[in-house]
Amino acid sequence: xxxxxxxxxxxxxxxxxxxxxxxxxxxxxxxxxxxxxxxxxxxxxxxxxxxxxxxxxxxxxxxxxxxxxxxxxxxxxxxxxxxxxxxxxxxxxxxxxxxxxxxxxxxxxxxxxxxxxxxxxxxxxxxxxxxxxxxxxxxxxxxxxxxxxxxxxxxxxxxxxxx
Amino acid sequence: xxxxxxxxxxxxxxxxxxxxxxxxxxxxxxxxxxxxxxxxxxxxxxxxxxxxxxxxxxxxxxxxxxxxxxxxxxxxxxxxxxxxxxxxxxxxxxxxxxxxxxxxxxxxxxxxxxxxxxxxxxxxxxxxxxxxxxxxxxxxxxxxxxxxxxxxxxxxxxxxxxxxxxxxxxxxxxxxxxxxxxxxxxxxxxxxxxxxxxxxxxxxxxxxxxxxxxxxxxxxxxxxxxxxxxxxxxxxxxxxxxxxxxxxxxxxxxxxxxxxxxxxxxxxxxxx
Numbered sequence: 001x002x003x004x005x006x007x008x009x010x011x012x013x014x015x016x017x018x019x020x021x022x023x024x025x026x027x028x029x030x031x032x033x034x035x036x037x038x039x040x041x042x043x044x045x046x047x048x049x050x051x052x053x054x055x056x057x058x059x060x061x062x063x064x065x066x067x068x069x070x071x072x073x074x075x076x077x078x079x080x081x082x083x084x085x086x087x088x089x090x091x092x093x094x095x096x097x098x099x100x101x102x103x104x105x106x107x108x109x110x111x112x113x114x115x116x117x118x119x120x121x122x123x124x125x126x127x128x129x130x131x132x133x134x135x136x137x138x139x140x141x142x143x144x145x146x147x148x149x150x151x152x153x154x155x156x157x158x159x160x161x162x163x
Numbered sequence: 164x165x166x167x168x169x170x171x172x173x174x175x176x177x178x179x180x181x182x183x184x185x186x187x188x189x190x191x192x193x194x195x196x197x198x199x200x201x202x203x204x205x206x207x208x209x210x211x212x213x214x215x216x217x218x219x220x221x222x223x224x225x226x227x228x229x230x231x232x233x234x235x236x237x238x239x240x241x242x243x244x245x246x247x248x249x250x251x252x253x254x255x256x257x258x259x260x261x262x263x264x265x266x267x268x269x270x271x272x273x274x275x276x277x278x279x280x281x282x283x284x285x286x287x288x289x290x291x292x293x294x295x296x297x298x299x300x301x302x303x304x305x306x307x308x309x310x311x312x313x314x315x316x317x318x319x320x321x322x323x324x325x326x327x328x329x330x331x332x333x334x335x336x337x338x339x340x341x342x343x344x345x346x347x348x349x350x351x352x353x354x355x356x357x358x359x360x361x362x363x364x365x366x367x368x369x370x371x372x373x374x375x376x377x378x379x380x381x382x383x384x385x386x387x388x389x390x391x392x393x394x395x396x397x398x399x400x401x402x403x404x405x406x407x408x409x410x411x412x413x414x415x416x417x418x419x420x421x422x423x424x425x426x427x428x429x430x431x432x433x434x435x
Contacts, residue, residue, distance in 0.1 A: 019183035026189035041236040044244045051281050143259045
């Protein structure tokens with residue numbers, strides 16, 4: 001036994017330690033790499049950051065409906081707001097908002113053609129089966145002066161992007 | 164405990180060395196693969212672009228935004244995934260007004276009315292391999308990629324498929340068409356039902372061969388790239404005429420299906 005203790009020299013100890021640490025890296029590393037694999041760099045579900053036209057193209061009081069991008073852009077006195085045009089009930093695209101130009105968001109109305117959910121200009125549900133209101137998105141300006149809507153960031157319906 | 168130590172120490176030293184060496188090799192190979200996956204060409208371009216952005220920032224706010232932005236994957240999805248262009252991962256300045264006079268790869272792209280990038284992407288006009296993220300692959304100048312990047316005047320060919328009429332900004336198509344008629348190509352080749360039957364029908368010539376170099380070579384020495392061809396050589400034409408003819412040939416194709424926007428499904432619009 002004393003001979004055994006002698007054999008566990010520092011060199012042997014170091015080599016064993018190095019071996020086990022490397023062994024664990026080569027085992028755990030690929031496991032972590034496989035977990036990373038579940039979070040792809042890109043997805044093909046359509047873009048989440050939507051670029052619209054130049055800021056000045058939208059006159060104050062206008063409401064622009066983007067059927068292809070499925071969003072609605074409000075240009076109000078205080079700035080821009082953007083909400084989804086997808087009904088939270090069963091994901092139909094709502095109708096464009098109706099109301100006089102420059103009208104208060106409270107009297108604007110949009111309906112979902114599928115089951116008749118009604119929303120006001122703040123995205124609130126006024127009737128129908130929709131379980132919650134329309135989501136409003138974060139807006140920024142691109143370097144070339146265009147409106148950029150980031151649909152990954154949901155903000156309060158009252159939040160404006162000020163110019 | 165002492166027993167296990169005892170057993171442990173009975174393992175020959177050579178085995179310990181072998182265990183350590185193999186484990187270190189395995190760990191190094193793993194770390195190398197992680198590094199190779201991380202260290203991509205585009206990160207270098209994005210770093211350079213960030214530095215330029217900081218340099219050109221007008222306000223402190225812009226400078227901070229430029230500094231805080233990290234490496235990012237970016238792609239333009241055209242027509243619901245028909246084409247996916249990642250060119251903007253390196254060509255970061257395409258829409259940035261501060262990069263108007265910058266050199267490639269950061270030069271600003273001239274604005275073409277009615278052709279927004281987010282709708283058309285890049286490869287619809289420029290060709291190349293949109294999904295690739297390294298320079299060689301992306302420019303399509305690699306074996307087995309049929310659509311190499313169209314450089315110089317050849318880019319004009321891309322207007323042809325959609326714009327049948329004469330275009331002010333794509334004069335080479337028109338010139339090529341004229342040369343086609345003047346040199347009697349019509350005698351052997353057929354385009355849209357008009358022409359001879361000796362040579363192949365050229366109605367969609369641009370779909371069969373998308374590499375301008377092939378066309379130039381073919382005009383000069385037809386038999387070299389197409390053995391057994393009965394076509395006479397047109398090497399006596401001026402180089403710019405050969406270029407125009409090539410542009411015309413490349414323009415002979417159907418409009419990219421990526422640009423035909425899919426009709427919204429009835430459920431999405433509420434209409435039957």
